[in-house]
Amino acid sequence: MKPILALATLALITLVLEEKGRQAAGEAHSAYVEAVAQARGASESLRESVERQPLAALTIAGAVGYILALLIPRRRNAGSGGTAQVRVRRWAAG
Numbered sequence: 001m002k003p004i005l006a007l008a009t010l011a012l013i014t015l016v017l018e019e020k021g022r023q024a025a026g027e028a029h030s031a032y033v034e035a036v037a038q039a040r041g042a043s044e045s046l047r048e049s050v051e052r053q054p055l056a057a058l059t060i061a062g063a064v065g066y067i068l069a070l071l072i073p074r075r076r077n078a079g080s081g082g083t084a085q086v087r088v089r090r091w092a093a094g
Contacts, residue, residue, distance in 0.1 A: 050057040
């Protein structure tokens, strides 16, 4: 009798967990749809701002690129003997 009761309990737990999983999936889908709608709205707003003020948008983009270039460290390829200019100079020097 105990094995049957254990199986019935396990079946009920499985059904509850499946329902919880479906609810979580539904909530995740709703959050995804909302995020996509917000992203589209932000994209449209940005596009309109750039169309109204292209010079300001270009200036901001340039400033952001410059700041990122300052913040991101340059990678040095130690195994190749330095930059291409250094290798050319070494080659030309003989």
